[in-house]
Amino acid sequence: MTTVAPARSGRPLGLACLGLAAASGLLWGASALVWYRVTPAGRAPVAFEGVQVSPSLTGYALLALAGVAALVATGGVVRRVLAVLLGIAGVVVAVTATTALLGSPFATDAPAATLPQPPAGTSVDVLRFQPTAITPAPLLAVAGGLVLLAVAVLVVLREPRLTRLGARYAAPGKRPVEIDPDRAAWQDLDAGRDPTVDAADDPPRGAG
CATH class of the missing domain: 1.20.140 (Butyryl-CoA Dehydrogenase, subunit A; domain 3)
Known part of the structure; x- marks a missing residue:
């Protein structure tokens, strides 16, 4: 949740x-x-x-x-x-x-x-x-x-x-970053991870 x-x-x-x-x-x-x-x-x-x-x-x-x-x-x-x-x-x-x-x-x-x-x-x-x-x-x-x-x-x-x-001056690593679902999947594949492992827990994202 x-x-x-x-x-x-x-x-x-x-x-x-x-x-x-x-x-x-x-x-x-x-x-x-x-x-x-x-x-x-x-x-x-x-x-x-x-x-x-x-x-x-x-x-x-x-x-x-x-x-x-x-x-x-x-x-x-x-x-x-x-x-x-x-x-x-x-x-x-x-x-x-x-x-x-x-x-x-x-x-x-x-x-x-x-x-x-x-x-x-x-x-x-x-x-x-x-x-x-x-x-x-x-x-x-x-x-x-x-x-x-x-x-x-x-x-x-x-x-x-x-x-x-003051939040605008925070270090970039501490800011929430929104990642495109399709791009995240390719990054997982490049890293040798299966992007579908958590499919049972989270609904598919990026489907049009």
Whole structure:
């Protein structure tokens, strides 16, 4: 019995690459926007950008961008593993950004080293439990994380149908070769083999 491989399509791979590019843009944008404005007593508000709140945002943005090339260049188990890693990154980003939307990071007695660092001349202790305005910017990071997760699910579920663009560079010996039945019979005869040995198992081929 011959197993028929599922037809491969370039569209899902294109969607996955587009999703990774979009996620990278969302995360990069979120890292550059202001997430918090903390107003200590008698002072001007202190703004904190996404990269100050979550320094790993730019790293995740670069990971998503690098994932485009990786998805195109890989296949099979390697591509699925890559998708799982991207999905985990997406979950981490989405959870981190959602937490940022729920309250001020300075409403805590946690060590100063674990909190976003303010500009020089401002102490973290001065900002603790002070009025904090939260901007919508973390929503971009949430969206970027969810897009990463969606791409990961798409790749894991549809990998057998995704185009493997790297296959064109495979060694010729590894490519499936279709041989004309009549030509194969002559090659068998030249090699001293009987081309009719498997006739009971396979129906005659090349009969017109």
